[in-house]
Amino acid sequence: MDITPTDSALPPPSRGSVTRIGDRVFSGLARGSGIFLLVVMASIAVFLTIRATHAISQDHANFFTSFEWDANATPPVFGIGVLIYGTIVSSVIAMALAVPIAVGIALFISHYAPRRLATPLAYVVDLLAAIPSIIYGLWGAIYLVPHLKGLNLWLDEYLGWTGVFDKTDPEGAARSLFTVGILLAIMILPIITNVSREVFRQVPKMHEEAALALGATRWEVIRMSVLPFARSGIISASMLGLGRALGETMAVATVLSASPVLSAKLLDPVGGTFAQNIAAKFGEASPFGRDALIASGLVLFVITLLVNGAARLIIARRKEYSGANA
Amino acid sequence: MSHTIADKAPAAVPATRRLSQRRMPRWAPAAIAAAAILLGIGIGLAAGLESRIQWGMIALLLFVAGTYAVTTAVEGRRQAKDRVVTSIVWACFIVAIVPLYSLIATTISKGLKVLNGDFLSHSMGGVITIQPGGGIYHAIIGTIEQVGIATLIATPIGLLTAVYLVEYGKGKLAKAVTFFVDVMTGIPSIVAGLFILTVWVLMLGNGPSGFAGSMALTILMLPVVVRSTEEMLKLVPNELREASLALGVPKWRTILKVVLPTAIGGITTGVMLAVARITGETAPIMLLVFGSQIINNNPFEGGQSSLSYYVFEQFQNGNDASYDRAWAAALVLIAFVMILNVVARGIARWKAPKTGR
Incomplete structure (x- = not known):
């Protein structure tokens, strides 16, 4: 509404806000973009569910417990038993290896490293987080797998009695869930380190100085003032890493020699994960086979959604971390 | 004393x-x-x-x-x-x-073994996989087009969403958007690929194309752009907004002419980091673009290659000549991503908003 000098003598009664065309259009666009994002998320869930229910209704085996993946056959037989197991086992191995080391590196950067080393180190870790997963996959398959042979032999010989580290063919290539776990650990290391470091930096200096003033050693400072403050941050950092490990495709597809066998022997080259199975079976899938793969993708989507949602809720409880997840 | x-x-x-x-x-x-x-x-x-x-x-x-x-x-x-x-x-x-x-x-x-000018300027057209030779020209074209289209779609939507969250957003809708942006960051790339496959290929009946891959990359890029832009807009001092509004400038012009230009350095950084992230994505390309051995300049029709997919393809060929090509393409990919990262962080430092902190 134009306010010119002539009609300013009688200003219209205040209506809270002046509506301008430009403002309406712009705020509408901004709001629309936000809604578009929600629509995308919702339609991912809806469309995947539609195809998945179609596929599962035709399945002649139990979708959740069956091991076979033969969706192209008539009648189609497929199930995600092996995939759930493989996805969880490889991610758990990755977490068990990566979380302590990542927290160690984060502590190293925030509290132990000489200042001149800490800044470039933080920078390098940032860069490592950006390396594409296919390159980890290539390196894992060509370089890491042969180099893990010695470790596999050693584990088989000395820890084989546990059953977990028993290897059926000790001389075989290390294309197992265990190797995948190690590779995933290397991949998620930079992310967990970044977020934890960010949290460690936000520990109030006063807490640390108070502990130091009482005569605490550096470790005691960390145990008494840094770690308690950062606990929820470390948990959410780990869950972000877990989310990435669960959904990793290319690194697993290149390293793992997959087969539909569920085995507690982690060093045996068998098993599979959701993402790896989709990547491996997609090329030869019939139209129905694609729907079956979409059904397994939906399960993966739900799992990562739950993990990430939980991580974000933990972060949101401590508002000060909200800027720490770049 | x-x-x-x-x-x-x-x-x-x-x-x-x-x-x-x-x-x-x-x-x-x-x-x-x-x-x-x-x-x-x-x-x-x-x-x-x-x-x-x-x-x-x-x-x-x-x-x-x-x-x-x-x-x-x-x-x-x-x-x-x-x-x-x-x-x-x-x-x-x-x-x-x-x-x-x-x-x-x-x-x-x-x-470095096979990386040279020929490798960068030739495609795999007419090259038998077990022979040395060939190159990644077609893959570079594919990567640039797919990532370029994804950036063109994701940047404006991401910017507007961030503006909504910082400048307009209140109440339940804003909270929901914030939460789902965070959750969306964690969507596995293969799920994004499957979603576009479902809608674009299976339901609408389109064939493989670079554009289909771009749409999946857009889904992966959006949350990253929103997050980083949001952080940057929050750093813009409120005094600037108030000064502009006090002069009678409409809110939308304040945002376009004052807020966004102040934060432009950080926003550019965020977009470039997002580009670096999607450049390395392979899974959606595999599902939606299918790869190609020859140069295809049209992203809207027919298969295309991309650097990351090329690495995977050559790895799968499983012979020494192909492995060499895979490593060389991986080196180009890493170099590209690293340069983007370094430049982005340089811009961030150079253009950092002066908040007086």
């Missing part, structure tokens, strides 16, 4: 020295480390262990145990614990650096 302090200082020093504990000399950790390494090598040689990694492990264990024993004897248990944790933290750092260093070193050394 200074006079009295100078008088007292010499008397104070011996007093504090008596109060403090016995300390180990500064060279003690180095000496223990040297002893541990020597012992490790000795044990390794004596036991005939082949792997150098095992020697290192033994030396590391000896170092930690030795530090604990010596420090307990000299300085007490608390100090000993502190020193052990210090060595564990250092060990974490070294353990993590080894594989990451190896990854970069392997890629560079193997990649």
Whole structure:
């Protein structure tokens, strides 16, 4: 509404806000973009569910417990038993290896490293987080797998009695869930380190100085003032890493020699994960086979959604971390 | 004043020295480390262990145990614990650096073997996979087009969403958007690929194309752009907005002419980091673009290749010539991503908003 000098003598009664065309259009666009994002998320869930229910209704085996993946056959037989197991086992191995080391590196950067080393180190870790997963996959398959042979032999010989580290063919290539776990650990290391470091930096200096003033050693400072403050941050950092490990495709597809066998022997080259199975079976899938793969993708989507949602809720409880997840 | 302090200082020093504990000399950790390494090598040689990694492990264990024993004897248990944790933290750092260093070193050394002008300017058209030769020209074209289209779609939507969250957003809708942006960051790339496959290919009946891949990349890029832009817009001081609004400038012009230009450096950085992230995505390309051996300049029709997919394809061929090409393409990909990262961070530092903090 134009306010010119002539009609300013009688200003219209205040209506809270002046509506301008430009403002309406712009705020509408901004709001629309936000809604578009929600629509995308919702339609991912809806469309995947539609195809998945179609596929599962035709399945002649139990979708959740069956091991076979033969969706192209008539009648189609497929199930995600092996995939759930493989996805969880490889991610758990990755977490068990990566979380302590990542927290160690984060502590190293925030509290132990000489200042001149800490800044470039933080920078390098940032860069490592950006390396594409296919390159980890290539390196894992060509370089890491042969180099893990010695470790596999050693584990088989000395820890084989546990059953977990028993290897059926000790001389075989290390294309197992265990190797995948190690590779995933290397991949998620930079992310967990970044977020934890960010949290460690936000520990109030006063807490640390108070502990130091009482005569605490550096470790005691960390145990008494840094770690308690950062606990929820470390948990959410780990869950972000877990989310990435669960959904990793290319690194697993290149390293793992997959087969539909569920085995507690982690060093045996068998098993599979959701993402790896989709990547491996997609090329030869019939139209129905694609729907079956979409059904397994939906399960993966739900799992990562739950993990990430939980991580974000933990972060949101401590508002000060909200800027720490770049 | 200074006079009295100078008088007292010499008397104070011996007093504090008596109060403090016995300390180990500064060279003690180095000496223990040297002893541990020597012992490790000795044990390794004596036991005939082949792997150098095992020697290192033994030396590391000896170092930690030795530090604990010596420090307990000299300085007490608390100090000993502190020193052990210090060595564990250092060990974490070294353990993590080894594989990451190896990854970069392997890629560079193997990649340089076939990387040259011909490799960058030729496609794989007419090259038999077991032969050396061929190149990544078609893959570079594919990557640039797919990532370019994704950036063109995702940047405006992402910017507007961030503007909504910072400048307009209140209530439930804004909260929901914030939460789902965060959750969307964690969507596996293969799920994004499957979604576009469902809608674009299976339901609408389109064939594989670079554009289909771009749409999946857009889904992966959007949340990253929103997050980083949001953080940057929050850094813009409120005084600038108020000054502009007080002059009677409409809100939308304030945002376009004052807020966004102030934060443009950080926004550019965020977009570039997002570009770097999606450049390396392989899974959606595999599902939606299918790859190609020849140059296809049209992203809207027919299969295309991309750098990341090319690496995977060559790896799958499984012969030495293909492995060489895979490493060289991986090197180009890493170099591209790294340059984007470094430039982005440079811009961030150069254009950082002056918040007075």
